[in-house]
Each structure stands twice: as C-alpha cells, then as structure tokens.
Amino acid sequence: MLNNVRVVLVNTSHPGNIGGAARAMKNMGLNQLVLVDPVRFPDPDANSRASGADDVLSNARIVATLDEAIVDCTLVMGTSARDRRIPWPVVDPREAADMVLDQAALPEAQIALVFGREDSGLTTDELQRCQYHVHIPSMPDFSSLNLAAAVQVLAYELRMQGLQREGAPTKMRKVETTAVFNEIPATAGELEQFYQHLEQVLVEIGFHDPQKPRQLLPRLRRLYGRVHLNRMEMNILRGILTETQKAIGVKAAGERRP
Template sequence: MLNQIRIVMVNTTHSGNIGAAARAMKNMGLSRLYLVDPIAAVDEEAIQRSSRAEDILDNVVITATLEEAIADCGLVVGTSARSRSIPWPLMSPRQCADRAAQAAAADNEIAVVFGRESRGLTNEELHLCHAHVHIPTDEAFSSLNVAQAIQVLCYELRLASLPAENDSADEARWGVDWDYPMATHEQLNGMLQHMEKTLVEIGFLDPNTPKQLMSRMRRLFQRAAPDRMEINILRGMLVAVERTAERAHQKKGEED
C-alpha cells in the first residue's frame, strides 16, 4: 500500500521543511515525495533535517503544476485547515488513511497534497482533490507546521497499511473485485473539460457567467469516484450530444 502513496508539497518555501517531511515519511515507511513548483531547494539544510532520509530527497520528483503531480492518481486528498465556499467531502486523518487503503487495494495511485506554509492550498487546488482532510488541532492554537502535518498523515497511513498487508483485493471499496480501475485525475479532468465544452456548445453553460457550475460538477464526479470504463461511457455520451446538436444546427440553417 505505502509504495502507491505519494506525498505532494506545493510551493514549499523552506528547505528545512522538505527535509523534515522526508524524515517523517521514512519513519512511517513512505518514500515518494513530489514537490510542485518549489521555492526552496533540496539543499544542505534539507539533507540535515532529513536525518538520514537522503534517499527520499535523492529521488524527489519536481513538477511545474499540481495537475502534473497527480495526473495518474485515482485518489487525491488535499489538506485543508478551513471551510470553503462550496462544501467538499471532508475526512479526518484516520478516515483518509482508510480510504487510501481501499484505493490501494484496488491498485490505484494515491496522492496526499499539502499546501504552502503561509496559506495552504488555494480553492482551485483543493477543487482538484476528491476529498479534503482536516487535522483536528486545538482551536486556541491551530497552526501546524507542514512537516508536522505530514507526520500525522503518514502515521495514519502506516497504521492503515499494517492489517492490509495480508488482505486481498476483495477488501476494496465496493466489497468485490471491481471490473475496471478508478479513473485517474488526468482522465477525469479530460472528461470534465469535454463536458464544459459541450455544455457551452448546447447553450446550457454561459462562459461569461459560469458561476460555480463546473466546480459543482467536479465535486459530484470526484465524490462518485467513477472507473475508467464509466469515464469512457460519459465521453461517448458527450460526443453523441455534440453530434445531435450539430445536426440540429445544420437543419435549422437549411430551413432558414
């Protein structure tokens, strides 16, 4: 399970936090660290703070965007310290770990995303996540260092992995062997972009006043966790809608 999980840090500004995150991961048996557009470098301070977790730093993956870092993931969870304008599925660290174990049993890649030290993840970044995880700190002193937050989540992920070592895929999310793996972020995102284009073409979505339609549609499909065949079916439906709309438009033009 743990080798299917990546820890993703966005716009990290302090190299010491990168090193401390690597140490927290190695303590709990995780090894895959992704840095999205980091401001800090993997320098000597990071190496010292990693406390012999240099192998994680040596193999760190650096991407320009969050979407690139999570493109092949079937489950993406973003850490959030505050409520948002549109409610999103919210989990505790333990619930997050249980969900990750279910996704891993079904052979999915998993990403747990951590935001900037000063302000966390943006709304746009959080909307790329299937769910959010909140660490229930004391309200009187809720500020938590990003490496500490990574330690909490890695601990819960390790706990969830221990009984799963002897479990079969029968313990996956739906209680049976599923016929297709979950759609990756890239596949789901492609379908949503296709849907947005189609809705604009048929006049259902006004691109000048989109409001929150596509954010809510994204939330719907990420909550449903469609598999790859279901995504293909949806895209086929969208193609049929586009063709029907085009034929109707051509017929109207001929009549005019």
Template sequence: MLSNFKVVLVETSHPGNIGAVARAMKNMGMNQLRLVTPKYFPHADATARASGADDVLKIASIHDSLSEAIADCQIVLGASARDRTISWPSVTARECAEKWVDVAGGANIALVFGRENSGLKNHELDLCQYLLRIPCNAEYSSLNLAAAVQVVCYELFVASGRQYASSIGDRGEESLATAEQMEGFYLHLQQTMADIGFLQPERSKSIMRRLRRVFNRAWLDTKELDILRGILRFSQNHNLK
C-alpha cells in the same frame, strides 16, 4: 502497499520542512515524495532535517504544477485546516486511512499539502476530490507542515497493519512466575515483614491482600521474583545481626 500513496508538497518555502517531511514519511515506511515548485531544493537544510531520510529526498520528483504532480493519481486529497465557502467532501486522516489503505495497491493516491503560511488555494483544491482534515483544537488548528504529514502517515501505517517488534528491554526472555512460586514469595514477604516488626498481627490479612494486588498487577517473571526474594533474605539476615 503504502508506496501508492504520494505525498505532494506545494510551493514549500523552507527547505528544512521538506527534509522534516521526508523524515516523517520514512518513519512510517513511505518514500514517494513529490514537490511542486519548491522555493529551495535541493538544499543543505533539507538534508540536515531529513536526519537519515536522504534516500527519500534523492528520489523526490519536482514538478512545475500541481496538475502535473497528480496526473497519474486516481484519488486526490487536499489537506486543509480552514473551512471553505463551498461545501466540500471531507475525511479525517483516520477515515482516509481506513477507507483507502486497502485499495492502495490498485490506485495511486495523492495526499496534497499546501504552503506553510497559507495552505492550498481554491483553484488547487478544485483538483482534489476530498478535503483531508486532522481533528485538533478548534482554537488553534494550524499544524506545522511536517507534523501534519506525520499524523497522516501514521494513520496509514496503522491501518496497513504493519508492525515492528520492539527490541527494547528483555521482557519475554524469562518465563512468568508460577502460582506456586508467587505463593512462596508471599509467605516469604509476610514472614520478613513480621521479622522486622513492620507487620502487626491484626493488620496482616489486609496488608497482604493489598500487596498481592500490587505484585499480581506486575506479572513478575522468575528473574524478577528471584531478585525480590534475595532482598527479603538480605533483610532477614541483616535484622538477625
């Protein structure tokens, strides 16, 4: 779906920024990069900053003008952090994603980003139907080129509904502890605290109620519960010696 979105960079000065943009795009499942008269490309700095997104650089197209780069696009959005003298229809990155991600299959959409130091010129914005804005600190609204592209691509990725399951950790491999198992743990915990002299009879209800809240928030699985009960058993055995 997102292949219909074309990231267009106009007169990029630093080749490293092109590589960083390619990396940002690939992070979000996008690969259509168009370059308008880049100062240096291809370049080793671009490849280095791409950090594995060489395939995006390899298929990037180079154009002599912005008009040529967007010739096949039905919707063109020009990124701009500066206010313009003439009022221009504008959308935020999130509004852009919500508005056009569902029609991307039937239309080519250009996301145009200007020069690192000066952005897009007025005659280039004349070719765009919308200003594309990224809400940020009004006192410091200048975003790095790759960071701006990353934000927009992220919003498109989220709006497209694409998800990748996390492979970090083992959450879900063990079943959650049952109510019966948790009650057994609380009784064990209370007895252990009494055995080591921590729990005072007049405060036991209040302390146990708070501890229940702590452990209930944790959604313990059976393996985690076994570890905790093992600690309690060790504490009891050690206290008896």
C-alpha cells in the same frame, strides 16, 4: 502497498520543511515525494532536516504545477485547516488512511496526499482538484500545523492501519538480555515461597503482627497476583527481602544471628 502513495508538497518555501517531511515519510514507510514549484530545492537545509532520509529527497520529483503532480492519480486528498465556501467531502486523518489503503489495494491505483504552503496552505483552486479534504482536528484557535508535522500525522495513520490490516503488531515489546528466562511466569509454588518469605520479613521489621493480621497478607497477595510476576521479577523481590533481613541482622532462613 504504500509504494503507490505519494506525498505532494506545493510551493514549499523553506527547504528544512521538505527535509522534515521526507524524514516523517521514511519513518512510516512512504517513499514517493513530489515537489510542486519549491522555492529552494535542492538545499543543504533539506538534507540536514531529513536526518537520514536522503534517499527520499534524492528521488523526489520536481514539477511546475499541481496538475502535473496528480495527473495519473486515482485518488487525491488535500489537507486544509480552514473552512471553505464551497462544501467539499471532508475526512479526518484516520478516515483518510482507511480510504487510501482501500484504494491502494486496487490494480494500477495511484494516490496523492497534497499539502500546501507553510503560510497559506492550498488555494481554493488547488483544493478543488482534490476529491477529499483532510482536516486534522487541532485546536480551533491554533489550528495550523507545521508542514512536516502534518505529513507525520497522515503518514502515521497510514502506517498504523496498514499494520492492523496485515495483522502485524503495532507495538514492540522490550526484550531483556535473558528474555527467555525472564519471561517465564513464576509458578504457584514459587509465589507461595515468596509470600511466606514476605510475611516473615514483615514480622521481623515490625510491620505485620500475626496476632492482628487485619487482611494485610490477603491484600498483598491480591496486589502481586494482578502483576503476574515472572521469574526475574520474583528473584528481584526475593533478593530485596533477603537484603532486608541482612540489614536487620536476621539470616535469610529466619534464624537470629548469634
């Protein structure tokens, strides 16, 4: 769906920013880069900052004017950190992503996200060629973002909303090597054995007095119950209890060493 979304960089002065923007695009699944009258490109600094997104750079299209970059676009959004004299529809990055994805699903749609110069952004004339202005709500007294960072913000919002629309997960779970076993929840019986072992050790180290329990064990049950222990975690805790008993000279079965 994002194949018809292009990032347009206008009159970029530093090639490193072009490379950084390319990297941000590839991170989030965008591949169309259009450069309007770049000051230096191609350039080794661009490839260095791209960090593996060289294909985005090599396929970048270079044009002389913004009009050439957006001539076939059905939706054009320009980024701006400054207030303008003429009121214009303004959206934040999340709203912009929603609108872009709606448009991208239409037949023959082409969308442009336009970013201006590092020092001055887009001119008023350039912004007037955009149907919407995108404002990233940064701090008012320090609102200007690095070019690649601004591209990253919009590309990230597109990626997140795209995944959500597809019903795909937006976060990756860490999987341990023995994941199948590790993720099996501890049974009620295993938990009960753990609680008995825990109580035994707490008594042996003098932390718990069965004659004056003071709700210690119910509170510990509630604590561990909130965690939803799996079998690997249970084995770790039981191992800690066993090693504690060894350290104080008590066998795991609770018998005193001779």
